[in-house]
Amino acid sequence: MADMLNITIDGKSIQAEKGKNLMQVAKENGIFIPSLCYYEHIEPPLGTCRVCTCKINGKFGPACTEKISEGLSVEVNSEELKDTRKALVEMMFAEGNHICPACEKSGNCDLQHMGYELGVSSTRFQHLFKDRIIDFKPSRMVMEHNRCIKCLRCVVDVKTDDGKKVFTYQNRGNETYVGIDYDQEVKLTEEQAINAMKICPTGAIIVRGASLAAPFGERKFDMESVQKDYNKKKQTHKSRQPVMGKKIVATVSLAGCFGCHMSLLDIDADLLDVVELVSFDKSPLTDFKEFTSRCHIGIIEGGVCNSENVETLRKFREHCDVLVALGECSVWGGLPSMRNSIPLSECLEEAYLNSATSEPGANIIPYHEDLPKILDRVYACNEIVKIDYYIPGCPPDANHIWKAVKNILWGEEYSILYSEFKYD
Amino acid sequence: MPADTVQQLVEPGQTQMLNQLWELQLQNGFINDNDIKLIAERFDLSTIEVEGVVSFYHFFHRKPTGKYTIYLNNSIVADIKGFNRIKETFERETGAVFGSVDRTGTFGLFLTPCIGLSDQEPSALINFYPFTNLNAIKVKDIIASLRNGATPESICDTPADNIRYTPPGNKSIFFKKFIDGSALANTAKLGAEGVLEELKKTELAGRGGAYYPTWKKWKAAKDQPALPKYIVCNADEGEPGTFKDRVLMSTQANSLIEGMMICGYTIGAEYGIIYLRGEYRWLQHKLEDAISEYRKTGLLGKDCGNIKGFNFDIRIQMGAGSYVCGEETALLESLEGRRGEPRTKWFFPVEKGYLQKPTVINNVETFCAAARILEMGADEYLQMGIPGSPGTKLISVSGDCKLPGIYEIEWGMTVAELLELCEADDPYYIQVSGPSGECISIKEKYRRISMLDLLARKDIRCGGSFMIFNKQRDLVKVLLNFSEFFKSESCGICTPCRAGNFIIQRKLERLDNGLANEKDLEELKSWSTIMKNTSRCGLGKTATNSLIFSMDKFHDYFHSKLDKDFNGLNLKFDMEAATEEYEKYKI
Numbered sequence A: 001m002a003d004m005l006n007i008t009i010d011g012k013s014i015q016a017e018k019g020k021n022l023m024q025v026a027k028e029n030g031i032f033i034p035s036l037c038y039y040e041h042i043e044p045p046l047g048t049c050r051v052c053t054c055k056i057n058g059k060f061g062p063a064c065t066e067k068i069s070e071g072l073s074v075e076v077n078s079e080e081l082k083d084t085r086k087a088l089v090e091m092m093f094a095e096g097n098h099i100c101p102a103c104e105k106s107g108n109c110d111l112q113h114m115g116y117e118l119g120v121s122s123t124r125f126q127h128l129f130k131d132r133i134i135d136f137k138p139s140r141m142v143m144e145h146n147r148c149i150k151c152l153r154c155v156v157d158v159k160t161d162d163g164k165k166v167f168t169y170q171n172r173g174n175e176t177y178v179g180i181d182y183d184q185e186v187k188l189t190e191e192q193a194i195n196a197m198k199i200c201p202t203g204a205i206i207v208r209g210a211s212l213a214a215p216f217g218e219r220k221f222d223m224e225s226v227q228k229d230y231n232k233k234k235q236t237h238k239s240r241q242p243v244m245g246k247k248i249v250a251t252v253s254l255a256g257c258f259g260c261h262m263s264l265l266d267i268d269a270d271l272l273d274v275v276e277l278v279s280f281d282k283s284p285l286t287d288f289k290e291f292t293s294r295c296h297i298g299i300i301e302g303g304v305c306n307s308e309n310v311e312t313l314r315k316f317r318e319h320c321d322v323l324v325a326l327g328e329c330s331v332w333g334g335l336p337s338m339r340n341s342i343p344l345s346e347c348l349e350e351a352y353l354n355s356a357t358s359e360p361g362a363n364i365i366p367y368h369e370d371l372p373k374i375l376d377r378v379y380a381c382n383e384i385v386k387i388d389y390y391i392p393g394c395p396p397d398a399n400h401i402w403k404a405v406k407n408i409l410w411g412e413e414y415s416i417l418y419s420e421f422k423y424d
Numbered sequence B: 001m002p003a004d005t006v007q008q009l010v011e012p013g014q015t016q017m018l019n020q021l022w023e024l025q026l027q028n029g030f031i032n033d034n035d036i037k038l039i040a041e042r043f044d045l046s047t048i049e050v051e052g053v054v055s056f057y058h059f060f061h062r063k064p065t066g067k068y069t070i071y072l073n074n075s076i077v078a079d080i081k082g083f084n085r086i087k088e089t090f091e092r093e094t095g096a097v098f099g100s101v102d103r104t105g106t107f108g109l110f111l112t113p114c115i116g117l118s119d120q121e122p123s124a125l126i127n128f129y130p131f132t133n134l135n136a137i138k139v140k141d142i143i144a145s146l147r148n149g150a151t152p153e154s155i156c157d158t159p160a161d162n163i164r165y166t167p168p169g170n171k172s173i174f175f176k177k178f179i180d181g182s183a184l185a186n187t188a189k190l191g192a193e194g195v196l197e198e199l200k201k202t203e204l205a206g207r208g209g210a211y212y213p214t215w216k217k218w219k220a221a222k223d224q225p226a227l228p229k230y231i232v233c234n235a236d237e238g239e240p241g242t243f244k245d246r247v248l249m250s251t252q253a254n255s256l257i258e259g260m261m262i263c264g265y266t267i268g269a270e271y272g273i274i275y276l277r278g279e280y281r282w283l284q285h286k287l288e289d290a291i292s293e294y295r296k297t298g299l300l301g302k303d304c305g306n307i308k309g310f311n312f313d314i315r316i317q318m319g320a321g322s323y324v325c326g327e328e329t330a331l332l333e334s335l336e337g338r339r340g341e342p343r344t345k346w347f348f349p350v351e352k353g354y355l356q357k358p359t360v361i362n363n364v365e366t367f368c369a370a371a372r373i374l375e376m377g378a379d380e381y382l383q384m385g386i387p388g389s390p391g392t393k394l395i396s397v398s399g400d401c402k403l404p405g406i407y408e409i410e411w412g413m414t415v416a417e418l419l420e421l422c423e424a425d426d427p428y429y430i431q432v433s434g435p436s437g438e439c440i441s442i443k444e445k446y447r448r449i450s451m452l453d454l455l456a457r458k459d460i461r462c463g464g465s466f467m468i469f470n471k472q473r474d475l476v477k478v479l480l481n482f483s484e485f486f487k488s489e490s491c492g493i494c495t496p497c498r499a500g501n502f503i504i505q506r507k508l509e510r511l512d513n514g515l516a517n518e519k520d521l522e523e524l525k526s527w528s529t530i531m532k533n534t535s536r537c538g539l540g541k542t543a544t545n546s547l548i549f550s551m552d553k554f555h556d557y558f559h560s561k562l563d564k565d566f567n568g569l570n571l572k573f574d575m576e577a578a579t580e581e582y583e584k585y586k587i
């Protein structure tokens, strides 16, 4: 029998085999430690994402690069550590340009999965919207640099038969990206290429012609959490007291597509109950243009892309007790924020002057004092006003929406099922 | 024994790549596609791997950099000494803009972080020759001379050593005359165990900033069974405001060489490498001369200094412009010809360092101190400093003071005394140990500088940089300068540092623009702490140190920067700035 060592994780005594790393040991003992760069067969572990940070003998450090030793004492689930790890996942969303509903890997993506497991409904960091390219030059792959989290897996693991690297980091600091060698990439066998796509925890490496697509609900991370107690986690929106009497709700769609509003109505027969209990003030559902009374809750779809959106959002803030950012666009910018890494003038010129559908000889970009002014980029609602609650999704799940809203209005405790928490 | 035979013996493969890239860069002013292919073939790598190395280092370029390549320092000290004016003058005189080459391909202008000349700012490197104490007229003259055919080499400055202070009564430890071979002779007398004993007695601790006990490091390497072993001198001195190693190498190269030899003798290594930062290329020949001199006199080579069986040789490796390569494991990666990405803590360098063999890495000052200790004996060394923190320390003083330069202080001197010695000009806050160190307010001037009491924060431990700022300097601007530095010097391999520094910079800009509120300050602090706790190496762990410290110490100042009308619901939004671009289309 192999050498066994005694360690403790969150106070629980555990016997583990010498030579293993802390990540393996935790997993074998049913303890969930988030991870992204860690990949079982890559040795030594990469230690790049830092999402597995724990407190090891009182000091912060990643679990994956910790060889266990006798008497090791590990803290995994303190509030501080949970928040720290969540922050790191949020950082990756803020750093890249992740538009899950438009991503081939959605549903099978490790980063997205970690977001679900840790309940990341919005990032605390402002998204950076760095201009990153999509490299179509490789003959059999597409490199989607917007999605790469620099985990190093492909760099270390993908090699041609004669041992040459196909991927390597280029530049440094926040300019770092994974460069692909066009000559070597051609030499990979089909199997090796597919493996590169699979080993990538995100949708950054896409092999032409190979599909990851599967119906919703059947994708790798759609239904089940790896944490046994995920669906039992109760949530309440703490600062709220239940509201008495008929509840007044206002809604608006700023830079959004009304998809979230559609989802709002998607609770089938329950809608009838809701209508009994709430009334709508300013909302596309009532077509009230102005507020007629103070509202208990304001539901905002869409981000902020022009001066009118700013004013509207401010009015909502003034008239509503609680503001809910509904859907990806409202939460951080979403699809419309695709324009954020491109200068506004380029976008406008492309749309009004140079596109295939613009009138021949067109030379005008609309500007009129009655027209809202277009902002330099799309802003998340929480960059303009304080937002009290975030519901992710594109569009969000109807059950998620109503559970949250009911909680805010009536103080009902609720739990969001893993399968109801989605970014696409 | 000629050095190159040793080299081929022990340093295989990719280790020589950096040197070859340097050659190409210097020859042609850039590295072209063909070169990349050639190098890739030579080292049996894919081209992307070579590209990855080239793009990591600041001084390697893939596009021409002009006949005269000018690197102007943009550190915070340069900034307060008139950087902007110099920058404009360079642009006007050369017709190039920073970041590019003029139309004729004559002048290339680039910015670079601290080049180790903070005592004579503003300063620049032209084709890697130093030009110091720049002013508009001097810049004009330099460019005119170059246009008239002068070479940078012929008109460059010889940077002054500016040793301003050594302990009175001829008690300098570092700057006394060094008798070649004397320390080595004592080493042989004491034997390896004896050396460790002396170092232990003197409590010598790493002067690169981490203060790890030197004897422990050497002992750990000595106890490793694997062979060969290596000695590496960390002469990457990249921490802005630090220039003590520069002055040591310029004036005390011999004690450095001997320090490395003593270490070699102690742990059983035969080969040493000095990793010299690219910015100090102008010092290379001085070091090389000293090494040749040692070889000539039989102190280096076979049976060094007549010690039977002790062979040792040293070579110099030039860095290529990267602060993080000062981190010891990044330095090893760089030595091996790769990108300077710090390793994980899976192995320590004393177990598996250079080429996966036991390696001791020490700072220049550490090796010099070791040589001096062996030269003078521990007992005499212990006469200096204070109990628990014996000896002296080199401090690079710069910023708002009349006498910037090197101060060899006895441990235990107070901040106030040092400020007086250098004739500080209305000091208000002081950045100790560089941007990654600690910032202190003038209210703390009676704190001692020592290795003691780090946790209680009574004394202050100084890594070498001591930058003084007066009240006119805007703290947020200083912090923005630091955050730009860390953002661009991060190696990019771990999330909290790569993304975090960028995020912190954005937030500081908000603060600078008056858009921030109380919550932003809280977030700055909390995010800084997350970076500190999760980053892979010291760079990310310390990048937000000055921010965290200054928010505590200059509380009122930070609050004066906030949005005064904030009601807790509507955040300040700069509509004018946000619509500026669109307003262009007003008809």
Ligand SMILES: Cc1cc2nc3c(=O)[nH]c(=O)nc-3n(C[C@H](O)[C@H](O)[C@H](O)COP(=O)(O)O)c2cc1C
Pocket (backbone or CB within 6 Å): B205, B206, B207, B208, B209, B210, B211, B212, B234, B235, B236, B237, B238, B239, B323, B324, B325, B326, B327, B328, B329, B361, B362, B363, B364, B366, B367, B537, B538, B539
């Ligand atoms: C980002 C970073 C930069 C560093 N730069 C240097 C440097 O320029 N010179 C140096 O001697 N040590 C530097 N260090 C410290 C080294 O990692 C290492 O601790 C030191 O070389 C050990 O030598 P010592 O024990 O003699 O101090 C740096 C550390 C970090 C994290």
Ligand code: SF4
Pocket (backbone or CB within 6 Å): A097, A098, A099, A100, A101, A103, A104, A105, A106, A107, A109, A110, A111, A112, A147, A202, A203, A204
């Ligand atoms: S599915 Fe994954 S890679 Fe794709 S956009 Fe979402 S988080 Fe990014």
Ligand code: SF4
Pocket (backbone or CB within 6 Å): A147, A148, A149, A150, A151, A152, A153, A154, A155, A167, A178, A199, A200, A201, A202, A204, A205
């Ligand atoms: S491309 Fe994928 S595997 Fe490679 S570093 Fe980026 S996220 Fe990791």
Ligand code: SF4
Pocket (backbone or CB within 6 Å): B324, B341, B342, B489, B490, B491, B492, B493, B494, B495, B497, B498, B535, B536, B537, B538, B539, B540, B541
């Ligand atoms: S902390 Fe910064 S410099 Fe250090 S490994 Fe991480 S990214 Fe690289």
Ligand code: FES
Pocket (backbone or CB within 6 Å): A034, A035, A036, A037, A038, A046, A047, A048, A049, A050, A051, A052, A053, A062, A063, A064, A065
């Ligand atoms: S999983 Fe441990 S650092 Fe990425």
